[in-house]
Amino acid sequence: MKSLNHRTKVVILTAVMFVLLVAVYACGILISEEAVTGSFLNAKRPPCLEHPFGTDALGRDLFLRTLKGLSVSITVGLVASLISAVIAVLVGIAAANGSKWVDALINWIIDLVMSVPHTILIILISFALGRGLKGLLMGIAATHWCSLARLIRGEVLQLRSQQYVAVSRKLGKSSGWILTNHLLPHLVPQFFVGLILMFPHAILHEASISFLGFGLPPEQPAIGIILSESMRYLSTGMWWIAVLPGLTLVLIVLLIDKFGDHLRMILDPYSAQE
Amino acid sequence: MALEAKNIYFRYDRKQPWILEDCSVRVEKGERLAIFAPSGYGKTTLAMLLAGYLEPAKGQILLDEKPLPKRGICPVQLIYQHPEKAINPRWRLKRVLEESGQLREDVLDAFGIERAWLDRFPRELSGGELQRFCVARALMSGAEYIICDEISTMMDVITQAQIWNVVLKEAGKRNMGIIAVTHNKHLAERIATRTIDLSI
Numbered sequence: 001m002k003s004l005n006h007r008t009k010v011v012i013l014t015a016v017m018f019v020l021l022v023a024v025y026a027c028g029i030l031i032s033e034e035a036v037t038g039s040f041l042n043a044k045r046p047p048c049l050e051h052p053f054g055t056d057a058l059g060r061d062l063f064l065r066t067l068k069g070l071s072v073s074i075t076v077g078l079v080a081s082l083i084s085a086v087i088a089v090l091v092g093i094a095a096a097n098g099s100k101w102v103d104a105l106i107n108w109i110i111d112l113v114m115s116v117p118h119t120i121l122i123i124l125i126s127f128a129l130g131r132g133l134k135g136l137l138m139g140i141a142a143t144h145w146c147s148l149a150r151l152i153r154g155e156v157l158q159l160r161s162q163q164y165v166a167v168s169r170k171l172g173k174s175s176g177w178i179l180t181n182h183l184l185p186h187l188v189p190q191f192f193v194g195l196i197l198m199f200p201h202a203i204l205h206e207a208s209i210s211f212l213g214f215g216l217p218p219e220q221p222a223i224g225i226i227l228s229e230s231m232r233y234l235s236t237g238m239w240w241i242a243v244l245p246g247l248t249l250v251l252i253v254l255l256i257d258k259f260g261d262h263l264r265m266i267l268d269p270y271s272a273q274e
Numbered sequence: 275m276a277l278e279a280k281n282i283y284f285r286y287d288r289k290q291p292w293i294l295e296d297c298s299v300r301v302e303k304g305e306r307l308a309i310f311a312p313s314g315y316g317k318t319t320l321a322m323l324l325a326g327y328l329e330p331a332k333g334q335i336l337l338d339e340k341p342l343p344k345r346g347i348c349p350v351q352l353i354y355q356h357p358e359k360a361i362n363p364r365w366r367l368k369r370v371l372e373e374s375g376q377l378r379e380d381v382l383d384a385f386g387i388e389r390a391w392l393d394r395f396p397r398e399l400s401g402g403e404l405q406r407f408c409v410a411r412a413l414m415s416g417a418e419y420i421i422c423d424e425i426s427t428m429m430d431v432i433t434q435a436q437i438w439n440v441v442l443k444e445a446g447k448r449n450m451g452i453i454a455v456t457h458n459k460h461l462a463e464r465i466a467t468r469t470i471d472l473s474i
Contacts (some may be wrong), residue, residue, distance in 0.1 A: 024460040119429055162359070162362075163354055163356075164359070164360050164361055164362045165357045166327055166355075167352075167411075168348075168373065169325070170325065170327070170348040170351065170352070171347060171348075171373055171374045171411070171414065172345075172346045172347035172348070172416070173353075173373070182362055185364050186364060
């Protein structure tokens with residue numbers, strides 16, 4: 001058998017990661033509500049074959065609850081980072097194409113948003129919008145676009161100074177035509193990679209805000225909720241409620257981060273042919 | 275009917291000396307002018323000024339006694355020295371010709387562009403092959419003057435001759451004005467009806 005080259009390996013690895021993420025997400029969706037309602041007879045069991053992650057104080061199976069929580073996290077991460085990335089592209093293009101004062105204003109807003117710690121800003125926005133999924137999504141979306149917007153602004157500025165853009169203008173093409181035909185195709189990789197690298201941030205913020213009690217309601221099976229519940233039982237030696245769900249969250253985040261890295265390698269013309 | 279630069283001054287930065295000082299050039303329609311100078315004498319700058327890519331600090335660029343149009347198809351088209359920079363690296367070459375409405379059989383034949391090249395990306399062709407696309411693109415309908423900024427420097431002698439033959443034929447047919455910026459004195463003598471030397 002011919003040995004696989006680097007690119008094929010990366011492509012296969014990326015596909016496997018993608019399938020794994022989709023599987024986690026699908027499992028969480030498919031698990032019924034009944035499966036995560038527990039009985040007090042099973043309460044506080046340490047990890048065993050029947051309950052791989054053990055059970056919590058109410059007798060709910062933690063493995064299923066963690067999976068369901070992860071699917072909520074992935075939804076939040078995906079939607080929030082998608083909104084963020086779209087905002088980033090629009091703002092970045094506006095800053096690079098607009099007049100001087102538009103650019104200055106947008107840069108000032110970016111500096112402003114970046115100067116406030118994310119967590120505090122998300123808590124404020126989420127709280128103001130009545131907590132829950134909506135508040136959390138808006139909070140995360142409104143705070144994460146800045147660095148990508150800056151990146152895209154720089155990219156557009158650099159593209160606009162290219163000879164082929166100047167030539168296109170002399171060939172009688174309008175700014176809109178140049179934007180859609182010359183500039184936007186160059187931004188597609190930036191957009192997707194930015195989106196995926198934002199994803200773990202969004203998930204971790206979701207967990208931390210829910211942990212602090214400003215995010216999802218307590219009956220929803222989210223990782224942050226599980227972790228904050230576990231605080232009450234840690235001192236009685238029930239380590240598994242905190243450690244195992246927490247560890248899975250870290251694993252998922254690492255998986256997505258690696259996925260983003262690999263995707264960048266595939267899309268980036270400078271490393272695509274390695 | 276002429277393209278002319280009237281007493282233009284230009285420098286890239288206020289702190290720097292003038293690159294072009296009180297420079298005047300005039301090209302009639304149908305005339306072929308060669309601009310000749312050693313490196314660093316502002317040949318490319320003059321080419322970019324004449325095509326409207328740069329604005330002179332003082333003086334005017336006039337086409338038929340009027341300033342160059344800011345929008346729409348520019349009647350003065352510039353062909354750059356480095357074709358690989360003047361073509362979008364993410365476009366198949368078909369789109370480069372489509373962009374100026376030059377994707378026609380007769381254009382392809384005239385410039386010796388092979389059909390197989392049209393579906394390739396710019397990095398898959400050589401500089402000389404790419405330059406044919408740039409020249410074909412610039413000779414769009416609506417162009418009355420073309421400025422060639424050392425367009426044949428990277429080509430072998432046979433390709434140079436081919437490209438220049440096409441340019442001269444097309445320009446002659448449409449009575450276009452040509453400004454050729456070049457290092458090569460023999461080329462200048464061969465193609466131009468008049469030569470000016472910026473270093474004098």
